[in-house]
Amino acid sequence: MSQSVQTKSGPAEIIPVVSPGGVEAWQVRSSFVPLVAVGFAFEGGAAQDPPGREGAMQMLSRLLDEGAGPYGSDAFQERLAEHAIELTFTSSPDALGGSLKTLVAHADDAFDLLRLALAEPRFDQDAVERVRAQMLAGLRYQANDPGTVASRRFIAEGFPGHPYGHPSSGTQESVAAITRDDLVALHRRIVARSHLKIAAVGDLSEAALARHLDATFGALPAKPVLEAVAPTRLVGRGTRHVVDLDVPQSVIRFGFEGVSWRDPDFIPAYVLNHILGGGAFTSRLFQEVRERRGLAYSVGTSLVSYRRTAMTWGYTATKNERVGECLEVIGSEIAKLREDGPTDDELEKAKAYLTGSYALGFDTSTKIAHQLVQIAFEDLGIDYIRRRNDLVAAVGQHDIRRAAERVLGDGAMLIVMAGRPDIA
Structure with a gap:
């Protein structure tokens, strides 16, 4: 285990914790309140959307807590609510990320639900269609929103033909075309241990965190399968x-x-x-x-x-x-x-x-x-x-x-x- 790092701003001490299985996290210990907050990010975001399936990564991130393992969507949400566990997933052009917040007393349940969401998402067809409908409704609204319209056109002009030039929320056509198989394949490519970044803050010992790291992330595939994203620059300046x-x-x-x-x-x-x-x-x-x-x-x-x-x-x-x-x-x-x-x-x-x-x-x-x-x-x-x-x-x-x-x-x-x- 590496030496802790003192800081002048923000948290007083950051400790790199490596689990027995080799999963690493940066930890800040705090016993001020009996809470644990965890953040994580997997390499590979919306830039990994398959051609013609733009919006797939955003749909995937919205579906990870819509049922996993033995729990359908309603049962999974009930498990979260039962212990006041906050679990969210997000996507950006380069990452699939998320956060977990729980009372220390419910840490075992919280980390286990996170494990299920990452390792065994169900992608049930009814959940897929519900999220698809939500995304399509959002796109219809955005079509008349000047800010969104301007932003989408800006990235299209700035990065033409490049993954960064595609809207991360997709289009009406691309979102309608996404299949469950697309989501399963994308999940298998992205959710893996290497390049995974994790941070944990709260009243949890190093030993307990290491145990949770292995239990939650240890069984994930070793390496992601990422499509190469070419370097690019903003074009169209002067237009x-x-x-x-x-x-x-x-x-x-x-x-x-x-x-x-x-x-x-x-x-x-x-x-x-x-x-x-x-x-x-x-x-x-x-x-x-x-x-x-x-x-x-x-x-x-x-x-x-x-x-x-x-x-x-x-x-x-x-x-x-x-x-x-x-x-x-x-x-x-x-x-x-x-x-x-x-x-x-x-x-x-x-x-x-x-x-x-x-x-x-x-x-x-x-x-x-x-x-x-x-x-x-x-x-x-x-x-x-x-x-x-x-x-x-x-x-x-x-x-x-x-x-x-x-x-x-x-x-x-x-x-x-x-x-x-x-x-x-």
Whole structure:
């Protein structure tokens, strides 16, 4: 067993626990409340959807707690409710993940239900059809939602012909085409021990956790069977696309280059993004677009990191007749930041906020487990939480300039608008 790691922010001690069967988890011991929260992630998400079956991974994640082993859907849910066990599954472009929360007194039952959901999902046809109907209803609603329409068109234009360009929730046609056999095959390919990341937080001894790790995950297949996902970059920068919707204001999605979590320039890019559009009420875009000009209620940017690409993603919405002005202001602020950089005061305030607020991401057991799984999934190291604030504090103007050159580039953006924008 490896040495524990002390941290300056968040949990005080992270212990790597390896079960007798070789299943590893990062653990934070806490006896403050008699709870256990577990997070986990399997390599391989919606990017693994079979061609023509987009939405399969999302459907799979929704079905894992809809019956497993000897329990049908209702019986499985009753078992969870009987002991107030919270079990959820999620999917992203690169991962199938989930979380478990239970009282320590019910840990045996909780981990056993998790084992059944992962190892013996039933995929009963009635459950499949119920979840399919829910997804199709959601897609029909989204077809008239400007934000969803703009987002789906943005990824299609940004990553054409690539798995990242496919909507993770699928289409009406692809969801209708998914069969039970597709779900069984996808489950067999993805749910495996290697590349599995697990974090556990709460009042559980190392020995007890190790026992649960083997019992829950130990019998899963050793390795996943993953389709290769090619590296890619956001394309279409410098182009504008309109999805015609009869609405009084246009929803706008815009984007440009990014850097991944694993990249040495991620932290400088993160600070840069906070100054540009990530800093809620303090960012340049918020101040110029909303506060000074009243063009939009909200505007912002965020860094998006996938396994095989990264980008900076921006959002806003404004009256159709003011779309041109809004885009001009956004482009102008990007150009100013690229050419002149932030002021020293902006940089110091951004770093102070990002270091001071970091601990807020660790104020519940579930948040801690989620953070640890993400850090493990990105291979940032078990000591990342201890190092992170020092990395932010060390960012200087030269680091910001380097990140701006990579991320902002020449200022060209891929822009998608859903509405009837009045632009030349």
